Amino acid sequence: MIFRQEKQKRKERIQIIMTTVAAGRSKTYDLVYSAVFAVVMAICSWISIPAQVPFTLQTFGVFMAVGVLGGKRGTLAVLVYVLLGAVGVPVFAGFSGGIGALLGNAGGYIIGFIFSALVMWAIEHVFGRKPVVQIISMIVGLIVCYAFGTAWFMFAYTRSTGPVGLMAVLGWCVFPFIIPDLIKIALAYVLSGKVRKYAR
Secondary structure (H helix, E strand, O other): OHHHHHHHHHHHHHHHHHHHHHHHHHHHHHHHHHHHHHHHHHHHHHOOEOOOOOEOOHHHHHHHHHHHHHHHHHHHHHHHHHHHHHOOOOOEHHHEOOHHHHHOOOHHHHHHHHHHHHHHHHHHHHHOOOHHHHHHHHHHHHHHHHHHHHHHHHHHHHHHOOOOOHHHHHHHHOHHHHHHHHHHHHHHHHHHHHHHHHOO
C-alpha cells in the first residue's frame, strides 16, 4: 500500500515537472514569435512613401501578427514593436524612432496599432477564429486605428500649427489609405492562413 502511494506521488511530481517545462517552453515560443513579428512590422514600416502619414506596410504587419499568432501573442508583438520604437530603435517609417515619433502628428496611428490588435483579440475571444470573423476583426481593427490616429493628428496638428478640420485630416490621413489597406487585409488574411500552421 505504501509502495503504491509513493509510486503515485512520483507520477504526480513528474506530471507537475512536465507541465512546468511545457509552460516554460510555451512562454519562450510566445516571446520568440512576438519578437519575430515585431521585426516583420519594422521591415514593413521601412517600405514607405512619404506623406502627411507615410504610406507603409505597417498595417499589413499588424494584421499578419494577429492573424498568424492569434490575439494574445499578436498583441504582444505589436506592443513590443511600439515599445522598441518608443525607446529609440528606428523601427518606424523612414527609419525613425523615439518618443517624439509617437508624439508627432502621425504618432496616433502607430499607437492605434495597439488598440487595433486589442480589438481583434477581443473579437477573436468572443467569436473565435472563423474566416469571416477574422476578416471582420481586421476591418474593425483598421477603423479603430483610423479613429484614434485621426483624433490624435487633429490634436497634435492644432497644437503645433493651428486649427484643422476633420474632413481635411481625413483627406490627408484616411481616404487615400482605405483601398490600399483593404488590399493589405485581403493579403494578410490569405497569407496568415498559410503561415499559421507553422506558428503553433
